[in-house]
Amino acid sequence: MVAQHITWHKIFVLLVITLCSLLLVIFGLPVLAKPIAKILPQQLAQHISEYISVPFENSFGVCKNPQGLAALNKLTKHLSSAAQLQQPISVIIINDPDANNAFATPNGKILLFAGLLAATDNQQQLAGIMAHEIAHTILLHPEIAVVRDNGLFILLLAMFGKDPTIQHHLLTLNFSRQAEFAADNLAVELLNQAQIGTTGLIDFLKKINSPETNNLVNMGDLLATHPAISERIIKIQQTDNNGQIKSRPLLTDSEWQVLKNICN
Amino acid sequence: MHQTNYFEYHGSAEKIFKIWTYSLLLNILSLGIYSFWGKSLLRQYLAANFSMAEHTVHYTGSGKELCFSFLKALPLWVLLIASVKIFENTPLEKICVIILFILVVYLTFVGLYASLKYRLTHTSWRDINCHMYGNSWRFGLSAFALMVVAICSLGLMLGWMDHHLYKKKFNRIFIGNLHVTYTGTHHALFKINLITLLLAIPTLGLSRIWYVAKMRNYVYNHTQFGEYKILNTEVGAELIKLYVWGFAISVISLGLLYPLVINRKMQYIATHFALVGNLKLLTANSEQQVTETMGEGLYDIMDAETDLW
Numbered sequence: 001m002v003a004q005h006i007t008w009h010k011i012f013v014l015l016v017i018t019l020c021s022l023l024l025v026i027f028g029l030p031v032l033a034k035p036i037a038k039i040l041p042q043q044l045a046q047h048i049s050e051y052i053s054v055p056f057e058n059s060f061g062v063c064k065n066p067q068g069l070a071a072l073n074k075l076t077k078h079l080s081s082a083a084q085l086q087q088p089i090s091v092i093i094i095n096d097p098d099a100n101n102a103f104a105t106p107n108g109k110i111l112l113f114a115g116l117l118a119a120t121d122n123q124q125q126l127a128g129i130m131a132h133e134i135a136h137t138i139l140l141h142p143e144i145a146v147v148r149d150n151g152l153f154i155l156l157l158a159m160f161g162k163d164p165t166i167q168h169h170l171l172t173l174n175f176s177r178q179a180e181f182a183a184d185n186l187a188v189e190l191l192n193q194a195q196i197g198t199t200g201l202i203d204f205l206k207k208i209n210s211p212e213t214n215n216l217v218n219m220g221d222l223l224a225t226h227p228a229i230s231e232r233i234i235k236i237q238q239t240d241n242n243g244q245i246k247s248r249p250l251l252t253d254s255e256w257q258v259l260k261n262i263c264n
Numbered sequence: 265m266h267q268t269n270y271f272e273y274h275g276s277a278e279k280i281f282k283i284w285t286y287s288l289l290l291n292i293l294s295l296g297i298y299s300f301w302g303k304s305l306l307r308q309y310l311a312a313n314f315s316m317a318e319h320t321v322h323y324t325g326s327g328k329e330l331c332f333s334f335l336k337a338l339p340l341w342v343l344l345i346a347s348v349k350i351f352e353n354t355p356l357e358k359i360c361v362i363i364l365f366i367l368v369v370y371l372t373f374v375g376l377y378a379s380l381k382y383r384l385t386h387t388s389w390r391d392i393n394c395h396m397y398g399n400s401w402r403f404g405l406s407a408f409a410l411m412v413v414a415i416c417s418l419g420l421m422l423g424w425m426d427h428h429l430y431k432k433k434f435n436r437i438f439i440g441n442l443h444v445t446y447t448g449t450h451h452a453l454f455k456i457n458l459i460t461l462l463l464a465i466p467t468l469g470l471s472r473i474w475y476v477a478k479m480r481n482y483v484y485n486h487t488q489f490g491e492y493k494i495l496n497t498e499v500g501a502e503l504i505k506l507y508v509w510g511f512a513i514s515v516i517s518l519g520l521l522y523p524l525v526i527n528r529k530m531q532y533i534a535t536h537f538a539l540v541g542n543l544k545l546l547t548a549n550s551e552q553q554v555t556e557t558m559g560e561g562l563y564d565i566m567d568a569e570t571d572l573w
Binding site: 002006007008010011015021022055058155158160 | 279282283285286289290291292293295296305308309312353
């Protein structure tokens with residue numbers, strides 16, 4: 001008889017082995033991702049970064065007003081020097097007024113979208129956002145995410161044979177949230193070292209969390225993998241001992257205005 | 265007076281569930297490699313539980329063959345994807361995507377024919393082997409041309425397309441030494457297609473399932489080999505019930521009770537297909553079988569589901 005050898009006992013043993021293997025993959029891969037990310041060749045990291053950023057740059061264009069760029073570089077340099085980074089940070093502004101988003105890619109490249117820049121009220125808020133993204137870069141979150149997410153995706157694809165997008169998204173959600181809290185923690189440190197303080201970051205988070213501005217700032221895409229904003233605000237305030245450092249502006253008013261209108 | 269010989273199906277949902285779960289788990293552990301063996305195992309079980317006149321059907325396909333055919337078809341697929349990647353972000357990207365789309369549709373038809381050919385050449389009953397000849401690539405071209413006409417006619421020519429597709433497939437099959445012939449005309453299918461197309465919106469598409477039942481009724485009841493005729497007794501309402509039930513069970517159980525759907529489908533086939541004629545006169549063939557080298561590899565890559573028949 002065909003398939004006579006398949007018994008419930010065998011299926012049970014296989015089920016246990018499969019579950020153990022899946023748990024090993026789900027929890028083991030993120031652990032392995034960090035050391036792998038650390039030894040990721042710079043050329044490869046740059047290639048991945050370009051692979052992510054070039055489609056945005058080609059589709060929407062990059063804001064290149066020289067005075068605006070100078071102001072942006074000044075802010076970036078100040079935050080980076082506070083972190084004493086080995087690799088240079090480069091921030092580019094993508095000319096998409098509808099995207100209220102910012103993210104870090106491997107190799108220290110940060111993409112800031114025009115929509116998000118327009119949503120900031122002052123330079124402290126922008127510095128807060130940038131510190132958060134720089135923190136992601138310092139903590140190698142983009143590199144770790146590339147290694148972990150692609151590894152998980154390939155393994156899930158091979159295991160289940162179908163497009164595992166939904167399962168993959170659910171599995172990586174928790175890691176993304178952990179990364180957001182870690183980036184907030186380090187951003188607090190960077191902002192305080194740069195004598196900017198956390199008021200701007202907290203104000204911006206409060207702004208996007210308020211019901212009045214929900215229509216103005218659609219953070220749906222950005223927050224899909226982020227923890228609740230109110231929870232983030234509380235944790236930032238706790239880390240910062242409720243804001244001991246007084247905020248001081250790094251850019252002059254005219255520099256801030258030029259930066260704010262860099263895409264116009 | 266010709267005798268009617270009905271199929272009998274003795275398989276159980278429990279056994280299918282066992283094979284299906286066993287294959288799924290080994291598939292996960294082997295990172296997908298076991299899928300070919302799992303598919304073969306299930307087909308062997310289903311075939312072995314199908315019988316007519318106390319003789320069971322045999323399926324002799326193997327996982328190794330399916331795996332090799334997949335590996336043979338894989339470079340073609342890699343080549344297609346690579347060509348799109350090469351032209352990404354260039355002015356030729358859109359043209360390349362259109363060409364890829366056309367090729368994917370064409371290759372799906374090629375895979376459909378190759379897959380049917382493979383399954384038939386690996387199926388036998390009472391030592392009588394099935395055999396199919398014809399070039400899969402040429403079939404793909406004809407099928408693609410028929411599909412273009414059907415699309416241009418906004419679906420009005422779908423019946424005509426189905427008639428020609430079945431004609432091209434069935435008239436290339438041998439059962440033992442007997443040549444299968446389909447003698448239908450496209451006029452009958454045209455009429456059924458037209459009526460069900462007009463009813464598609466008010467019936468929320470269910471009329472199209474009714475079309476499938478009527479079309480298969482017509483096609484199989486106009487197919488014979490030697491003095492033997494195929495009898496198909498499918499009814500639209502029953503097919504709709506089968507589809508809706510299968511869909512509901514799969515969705516509610518998140519696919520875990522899919523073996524129940526397979527079992528029900530096999531019962532349905534056994535109930536609605538029969539052979540008319542004296543089976544004692546049907547003799548075994550001794551010809552060397554020609555197998556399809558591409559097998560189901562192409563169809564597997566297209567992620568198309570293939571059943572035993």
